[in-house]
Amino acid sequence: MAFADLGLSDPLLRAVHDSGYDVPTPIQKGAIPSVLMGKDLIGIAQTGTGKTASFVLPMIDILAEGRSRARMPRSMILEPTRELAAQVAENFEKYGKYHKLSMALLIGGVQMGDQIKALEKGVDVLIATPGRLMDLFGRGKILLTGCNLLVIDEADRMLDMGFIPDIEEICSKLPKARQTLLFSATMPPPIKKLADKFLTDPKQIEVARPASANANIEQKLLSVPGAKKRDAVRTILREDGFKNAIIFCNKKVTVRELYTSLKRSGFAVGQIHGDMDQSSRIEEFDRFKKDDINVLVASDVAARGLDVKGVSHVINFDVPWQPDDYVHRIGRTGRAGAKGIAYTLATSADAEAVGAIEKLTGHKIARVSTADAAPAEEAAAPAERPAKSEKRPRREEPKRKTEAAKKERQPELVDEGDAYRPTVEPLTADDAEPAWNGPVPSFLSFAAS
Template identity: 45%
Template sequence: MTNPTFADLGLTKTISTALDQLGITQPTPIQAQAIPPLLSGRDVLGIAQTGTGKTAAFSLPLIQLLTSSPITVKPGQPRALILAPTRELALQISDAIRTFSKGSRLSQSVVVGGVPMGRQVRDVARGIDILIATPGRLLDLISQRHVRLDGCDFLVLDEADRMLDMGFIHDIRKIVALIKKNRQSLLFSATMPAPIQRFADEILHQPVRVDITPETITVDRIEQHVHHVAQNDKRALLTKILGDPALSRVIVFSRTKHGADRIATQLERAGISADAIHGNKSQNARQKALNSFRSGQSRILVATDIAARGIDVDHITHVINFDLPHEPESYVHRIGRTARAGTQGIAISFCDETEYPLLREIEKLTRRTLDLAGGTPPSGPVASIRSARSGKSGGGGRGGRTGSSAGASRGHEGAKRHGAPAGQNPRRPQSSQRRATASR
């Protein structure tokens, strides 16, 4: 089936019509591959990152399955459980389900930390079909006997790799042990490291594997540039780059919470509207920052990797890696936020001398050399290794035009766009295309 419709996937006319009214007419690859087995009752192991449509991939069949067998819900006993690593992602999932299930009688509640527990207790006490939760707060409610999971027929684990990074794996095992064995389960993860694979083997029963790699995102739709810059000069360079109004909606990634706050403060002092979002912020502060960024009131959102997992904002023009991530898979996940729903995007990375090994790991994973936008790579043995590797593959990025980096005739324009001094041309891309991959 080349271009299936949602009806072709087995969704009811009611749901398909509702999607049409929302302007959602064509399933994404993750939806096309995950929805049919879920509707047939199979467990699913999905490898896909944010921006691929995975929330709809599990929420649409879940809504159909729940509405096709309506039962009277019992106080504190949800029929379906969705676990997410962060408050923002849990709220995003809740909003999507509310939109997709409009007109049905399905009830849902969100249980997350950082907010008073009283309202959450009252919500689950009324009886709900779908419970969306972060692991820590859910265990609190379970220990206080406000929630029971023995009647739960469906389990969804979203962003499993991030939950592992955040140390939730033991909490999740406790939660899963409380759910009945003959459930239907789905696990989504942006990457599939060995611990996640082992965990998936534990909780899933003969799952259908759906692997939507980020190849087309990292290679086909995102320009990727690097500035080699000293750590102490990064903030000045950031301010200079963001002085260009063409960078109209930007996420800046910081490795630490403190660093995110400092960057946002520096930008505000320079007259550039910016907000920071990270785990130390209160729920109200994080939601306020997201709403400001989504509405365009704030051009810049400075985020840490964990907090960014819940950011669902379209039309992000640029991603700037102020700090390179320690895990190259996180780089893939970061830059995918500027190429959502088939759009183009630009990713700019700052690399100081100590981060050079991280850059090499990123280029090894994505099988692409980032285009040079400014500065000079470190000299010495490390640079020689990189030069040899680049030379073996032809040197540069993928073939064809790569935005403003596509040749000397547009060098001045490209330098201005990516923050390089006038007259300094980015490196030409490679003549041969090199595909990205989702995991090591």
């Protein structure tokens, strides 16, 4: 089946062809015809399956007829994070280049002035995070009575970040006679309850078992002591076939420390975490997309917000706290039918978390021996050590020199051990959306009607 068989218009097919796509993915095959027919839809699809295009493409054709009115968006897409909202905005610009549709992007951390101006002109497509949308609605700057098409994207992530009450309030302010599309990688009970409440006789499309990992991703589990994790990462980054990698850490402080360590080792590396302002995060992301850097160290704020073609490796420096996050992390590789490799570095204390991941995905991660991932000099070291039966003479260096040597080595010894591990709570919505008062990057600008 080709895109031309899905009922899309010729200008839209031309834009899809210009983007280099010829064959729709399974979620696109199932969703696009139903959306064009005006049906409500539930799409359950793992990350990297072309889910965004499955609603962006039919929306462009649906909105081609009609005109927008001031402060009354004709359609709305809700995203849990700024990064995801920006990705969807890019998709609309790419696929809608032969249509005259206006778009506004409402995200936190950006001055409201330009957003309000765009709304006053009228927009066909409104892409928003719940917090900023509710803020502008409370100020009377936006009316939702003309919104006849709603997309709730990454619904399970919305649940994790505590946005479900906001989603329910937003839905209650929209026209009852509307089309609603809900997409999620998993379908926990609260999301099923949300769908039952706000969708009418929806068609459900499931292209992969909930929480299953992409079959194109080769998954490997490396058992390694915490003090050797950085050595293991360096070895992976130097292996044959390596192109680029996203490395995920559980804590923001770990992101910063690993970034510093890899940069000191000569790697072209960047970082993204919740303490960075939005402009800095976008700048690092763009450097990675343009191959100015080939290693990006990130917290889970980026697990669902990064969409880069051709990522060869994902490395879980820490086993994620939530099993669902594992699926989304490794989904940054193996996208659009490509092959990918996902390493997870686990200590003995991570056994329970690894078991939870394997139970969720129904897949046992292949174990890799420590020797396979150890640096060459580390692997050779045991052969050079004297046998235990041999008596080694005590060092004759003065005590002062020994202490100086220890002090000199200290930066490399500081790692993720229990003695150095501060207590940091799991990511929250605040982690995902720090304040930012800088200018809006060019690719986030509003399209003029």
